[in-house]
Amino acid sequence: MILQIFFIVLGLIIGSFLNVCIYRLPKEESVVTPGSHCVKCNKPIKWFDNIPVLSFFILRGKCRGCKEKISKRYPLVESLSALVFSSYYNIFGLGIEMIFFSIFTSGLIVAAFSDWETRLIPDEVSLGILPLGIVFSFFNPVFQEAYSQNPLVVSLIGALTGALMIYLTGVLGKLVFKKEAMGFGDVKFMALIGAFLGYKLVILSYFIAPFFALSYGVYRKIRYKDDYLPYGPFLAIAAVFVLFFREKILDVIFYL
Numbered sequence: 221m222i223l224q225i226f227f228i229v230l231g232l233i234i235g236s237f238l239n240v241c242i243y244r245l246p247k248e249e250s251v252v253t254p255g256s257h258c259v260k261c262n263k264p265i266k267w268f269d270n271i272p273v274l275s276f277f278i279l280r281g282k283c284r285g286c287k288e289k290i291s292k293r294y295p296l297v298e299s300l301s302a303l304v305f306s307s308y309y310n311i312f313g314l315g316i317e318m319i320f321f322s323i324f325t326s327g328l329i330v331a332a333f334s335d336w337e338t339r340l341i342p343d344e345v346s347l348g349i350l351p352l353g354i355v356f357s358f359f360n361p362v363f364q365e366a367y368s369q370n371p372l373v374v375s376l377i378g379a380l381t382g383a384l385m386i387y388l389t390g391v392l393g394k395l396v397f398k399k400e401a402m403g404f405g406d407v408k409f410m411a412l413i414g415a416f417l418g419y420k421l422v423i424l425s426y427f428i429a430p431f432f433a434l435s436y437g438v439y440r441k442i443r444y445k446d447d448y449l450p451y452g453p454f455l456a457i458a459a460v461f462v463l464f465f466r467e468k469i470l471d472v473i474f475y476l
């Protein structure tokens with residue numbers, strides 16, 4: 221119980237840091253200095269106005285100084301991060317699996333929201349966390365149950381497969397639609413997913429992502445009548461979906 225609360229609080233604090241990463245990494249700003257400040261009036265945010273989730277509601281979503289609206293992304297990412305850390309503690313228990321999958325999922329969160337807001341997936345996330353997936357391969361429970369090869373090979377081929385699939389999709393998309401369909405950010409991002417999920421599950425994520433993207437794309441078309449559709453968030457959702465439902469999905473595929 222105490223640990224459960226600890227991981228909710230830790231998740232909230234890390235979520236707050238992920239928000240800084242989402243805002244600053246695409247701009248190539250430091251995530252350490254300067255301290256938190258309002259993006260409009262530049263006033264430093266005092267500690268009591270910087271409490272995850274809570275401060276957003278106390279301030280009613282506005283900066284104390286200039287009343288500029290604070291993005292709903294802040295409490296959203298903080299809650300999401302708290303949910304990840306506390307539920308991963310429940311699922312994986314206290315140990316190396318929980319740590320690595322939490323870092324992986326935190327990376328997915330930063331990539332998804334950066335891509336959503338700026339259409340950029342920072343290299344610090346994809347290339348920065350990828351080596352951890354390779355190191356983790358020896359302890360990765362997914363590799364032990366779904367693959368028979370050496371875990372290091374599964375992870376490396378996974379990264380390569382992910383990158384190659386998105387790269388080829390981009391090349392094909394350019395031929396067919398005569399415009400840039402996939403950015404290089406997506407290529408590196410899918411390499412990260414492959415390093416943590418291995419080649420079979422990264423292929424699975426690749427084929428599942430369009431279902432999420434398509435449902436949102438249709439909604440977007442009806443609601444806003446535009447085609448805004450960064451692909452990173454849907455790759456991230458698909459990766460988490462595959463991580464948790466891999467057995468059920470594979471059962472269904474082999475049953476057909």
Ligand SMILES: [Zn+2]
Nearest residue numbers: 258261283286
């Ligand atoms: Zn302000």
